[in-house]
Amino acid sequence: xxxxxxxxxxxxxxxxxxxxxxxxxxxxxxxxxxxxxxxxxxxxxxxxxxxxxxxxxxxxxxxxxxxxxxxxxxxxxxxxxxxxxxxxxxxxxxxxxxxxxxxxxxxxxxxxxxxxxxxxxxxxxxxxxxxxxxxxxxxxxxxxxxxxxxxxxxxxxxxxxxxxxxxxxxxxxxxxxxxxxxxxxxxxxxxxxxxxxxxxxxxxxxxxxxxxxxxxxxxxxxxxxxxxxxxxxxxxxxxxxxxxxxxxxxxxxxxxxxxxxxxxxxxxxxxxxxxxxxxxxxxxx
Amino acid sequence: xxxxxxxxxxxxxxxxxxxxxxxxxxxxxxxxxxxxxxxxxxxxxxxxxxxxxxxxxxxxxxxxxxxxxxxxxxxxxxxxxxxxxxxxxxxxxxxxxxxxxxxxxxxxxxxxxxxxxxxxxxxxxxxxxxxxxxxxxxxxxxxxxxxxxxxxxxxxxxxxxxxxxxxxxxxxxxxxxxxxxxxxxxxxxxxxxxxxxxxxxxxxxxxxxxxxxxxxxxxxxxxxxxxxxxxxxxxxxxxxxxxxxxxxxxxxxxxxxxxxxxxxxxxxxxxxxxxxxxxxxxxxx
Numbered sequence: 001x002x003x004x005x006x007x008x009x010x011x012x013x014x015x016x017x018x019x020x021x022x023x024x025x026x027x028x029x030x031x032x033x034x035x036x037x038x039x040x041x042x043x044x045x046x047x048x049x050x051x052x053x054x055x056x057x058x059x060x061x062x063x064x065x066x067x068x069x070x071x072x073x074x075x076x077x078x079x080x081x082x083x084x085x086x087x088x089x090x091x092x093x094x095x096x097x098x099x100x101x102x103x104x105x106x107x108x109x110x111x112x113x114x115x116x117x118x119x120x121x122x123x124x125x126x127x128x129x130x131x132x133x134x135x136x137x138x139x140x141x142x143x144x145x146x147x148x149x150x151x152x153x154x155x156x157x158x159x160x161x162x163x164x165x166x167x168x169x170x171x172x173x174x175x176x177x178x179x180x181x182x183x184x185x186x187x188x189x190x191x192x193x194x195x196x197x198x199x200x201x202x203x204x205x206x207x208x209x210x211x212x213x214x215x216x217x218x219x220x221x222x223x224x225x226x227x228x229x230x231x232x233x234x235x236x237x238x239x240x241x242x243x244x245x246x247x248x249x250x251x252x253x254x255x256x257x258x259x260x261x262x263x264x265x266x267x268x269x270x271x272x273x274x275x276x277x278x279x280x281x282x283x284x285x
Numbered sequence: 286x287x288x289x290x291x292x293x294x295x296x297x298x299x300x301x302x303x304x305x306x307x308x309x310x311x312x313x314x315x316x317x318x319x320x321x322x323x324x325x326x327x328x329x330x331x332x333x334x335x336x337x338x339x340x341x342x343x344x345x346x347x348x349x350x351x352x353x354x355x356x357x358x359x360x361x362x363x364x365x366x367x368x369x370x371x372x373x374x375x376x377x378x379x380x381x382x383x384x385x386x387x388x389x390x391x392x393x394x395x396x397x398x399x400x401x402x403x404x405x406x407x408x409x410x411x412x413x414x415x416x417x418x419x420x421x422x423x424x425x426x427x428x429x430x431x432x433x434x435x436x437x438x439x440x441x442x443x444x445x446x447x448x449x450x451x452x453x454x455x456x457x458x459x460x461x462x463x464x465x466x467x468x469x470x471x472x473x474x475x476x477x478x479x480x481x482x483x484x485x486x487x488x489x490x491x492x493x494x495x496x497x498x499x500x501x502x503x504x505x506x507x508x509x510x511x512x513x514x515x516x517x518x519x520x521x522x523x524x525x526x527x528x529x530x531x532x533x534x535x536x537x538x539x540x541x542x543x544x545x546x547x548x549x550x551x552x553x554x555x556x557x558x559x560x561x562x563x564x565x566x567x568x569x570x
Contacts, residue, residue: 058485084379093378094369094385094416131379182570186563193560199552200343207562213569267484275478277492278471284498285306285467 002041006030007251011235013228018221018236025181026240031247038243045250046090052254053127055262057095060125062265066170067122068256070129070249073139074178075216076206077188078239080131083178086246087253088129097122100131113137113155114162122171127253134159135223142219143212156226163232173232174256176249177220178239182213287326291315292536296520298513303506303521310466311525316532323528330535331375337539338412340547342380345410347550351455352407353541355414355534358424359463360501361491362473363524365416368463371531372538373414382407385416398422398440399447407456412538419444420508427504428497441511448517458517459541461534462505463524467498 007030031038059066070088072080088096099120108116114134122128138155141147147155163173180188189206192198209216228234235252239245292315316323344351355373357365373381384405393401399419407413423440426432432440448458465473474491477483494501513519520537524530 062485081379085377089374089378092370093374093381093383094366096378096383098378098382100379186566186569190560190563193556193563196552197549199556200347200550202552202554202559204554204559204562207559207566210566210569217570264482265485267481267487269487269489271478271484274487274489274492275475277489278475278478281471281492281495284471284495285502 001031001033001037002247002251003030003032004251004255007248008255011237011248011252013224013234013236015228016225018225018228020179020217020221020236023179023236023238025179025184025238027238028241028244029238030251031244035241035243038241038247042086042090042243042247042250045247045254049090049250049254049257050092052257052260052262053091053095055264056127056257056260057092057125058265059262060123062268064170064265065124066172066260067124068127068253068260069122069166069171069173070127070253071133071135071173071175072129072131072178072249073133073135073176073220074239075180075185075213076203076209077185077192078178078180079242079245080178082242083246083249084129084131086242087250088127090250091127095125096127096129098129098131101133101136113141114158117162121166124170128171134162135227138223138226139216139219142222143215156223159227160229160232163227163229167231172256172260174252175227175232175234176252177224177234177236178245179236180239182210184240185210286316286318286322287532287536288315288317289536289540292533293540296522296533296537298509298519298521300513301510303510303513305464305502305506305521308464308521308523310464310469310523312523313526313529314523315536316529320526320528323526323532327371327375327528327532327535330532330539334375334535334539334542335377337542337545337547338376338380340549341412341542341545342377342410343550344547345408347553349455349550350409351457351545352409353412353538353545354407354451354456354458355412355538356418356420356458356460357414357416357463357534358418358420358461358505359524360465360470360498361488361494362470362477363463363465364527364530365463367527368531368534369414369416371527372535373412375535376412380410381412381414383414383416386418386421398426399443402447406451409455413456419447420512423508423511424501424504427507428500441508444512445514445517448512448514452516457541457545459537460512460517460519461537462509462519462521463530464521465524467495469525470495 010029074080117134138152142152192202224234237245237248295314402419423437427437477487509519522530522533
């Protein structure tokens with residue numbers, strides 16, 4: 001029911017200017033089924049995802065230098081947390097390192113914006129996941145004027161250089177913008193207000209930020225266009241349907257891992273010798 | 286089929302000297318079923334574990350200071366990785382932070398042994414998991430004489446002081462030693478040798494370490510006795526049966542979370558006002 005090639009092509013942002021309003025937030029490109037089928041399809045990815053992730057982890061323990069980095073960006077309520085639970089949760093937590101970036105601390109503000117990012121990069125063999133990322137420094141930073149215009153300008157190229165360097169060192173980067181409509185966000189905020197077990201997720205400031213919705217969309221459009229490189233391209237994920245968002249990101253992770261041609265590391269010891277050593281061992285314990 | 290009270294009582298190490306050889310490695314205290322039933326019982330914990338973990342996470346975002354720390358120790362092949370996958374994997378990865386401690390780096394060796402541990406402690410709201418821990422500094426460090434005897438001696442009390450401080454600040458600590466027999470380890474090493482997809486997990490040094498099996502068991506006995514405090518007690522988990530190990534640690538996590546009496550944080554805003562703000566909002570987008 002999934003046409004992976006179609007899905008990847010549809011989600012990958014083509015070079016050039018981007019107009020988010022022309023991309024439907026409730027579409028399901030590359031998938032012909034409904035919600036129930038989508039959930040089953042996601043679980044169906046689990047085995048191969050886990051297998052390839054374990055190969056990557058194995059490679060990392062055997063001198064390999066490669067890793068995978070998933071960058072999740074999106075407006076409040078767009079489902080970064082849900083993606084962590086439903087899609088990232090399909091992988092073995094032993095090999096996953098999630099970093100949730102909040103407003104920078106004073107110490108972080110004293111350094112270049114990439115300082116805290118560098119510290120959170122996945123080690124060889126790991127799947128790193130950024131729940132928000134260095135892109136906040138050209139998104140909220142632009143909308144809320146948290147840095148001078150020329151500094152924001154500088155950052156786009158700094159990000160491209162940084163990411164190109166990462167890719168050159170063996171990190172594959174999957175960048176996803178979770179694309180929801182303003183109406184969908186309103187629904188989700190109302191749902192949080194209507195459920196006392198979800199009040200903790202609600203922040204009155206979220207409503208104030210909605211007044212800047214258009215400014216944020218503009219900032220996303222500029223940021224994505226300016227950092228949509230060949231080596232680290234952007235994907236815009238229609239995210240009004242949570243099940244599609246989860247499935248689409250699962251597919252993108254799987255495709256990225258498949259492209260790495262991951263093999264089980266060869267033994268760097270003689271298997272027969274080791275078997276004999278264990279067989280001939282004196283009693284232990 | 287699970288008698289949680291019996292399980293917890295059986296696994297918790299009583300005060301005083303410990304003799305690991307008197308604790309069966311293949312028992313299933315507190316659980317009356319077989320492997321299939323044990324796997325189902327583990328999955329049955331998932332919902333409550335996830336619910337309580339989310340409450341803890343919510344508390345952490347709302348000014349709370351509490352957290353949970355699971356410490357996993359055990360001989361090679363004892364199943365620390367499997368526990369991460371099967372038990373820790375039941376929780377929402379968004380709220381879990383796993384740290385796998387390897388041999389200390391040069392920088393780490395220049396600091397006190399607790400330096401790198403402190404940096405990896407869970408933030409408020411998080412479940413931290415240590416795959417190996419500061420206990421390596423009184424286990425392998427003792428067996429392989431990586432530090433002077435008096436320094437090892439000092440560390441037991443340093444650990445107790447450190448953990449008491451953590452508990453005082455709101456971290457609940459669950460310490461588990463995964464207890465396997467030397468024969469079971471041999472089986473698992475042979476299984477790794479027999480499967481090319483598992484060769485990466487095999488290290489010839491593991492067989493050399495088996496010659497020190499007794500010394501490691503001694504070191505565990507001393508370490509557990511010396512650090513088996515009221516505020517941060519040890520559990521010895523019979524771990525020859527992987528399914529029981531996973532279930533038992535799941536039960537211990539659940540009991541620890543239940544004891545925290547976690548409540549959903551109350552709204553720090555007026556719900557009706559917020560609903561009205563959203564309803565009255567000018568068009569957005």
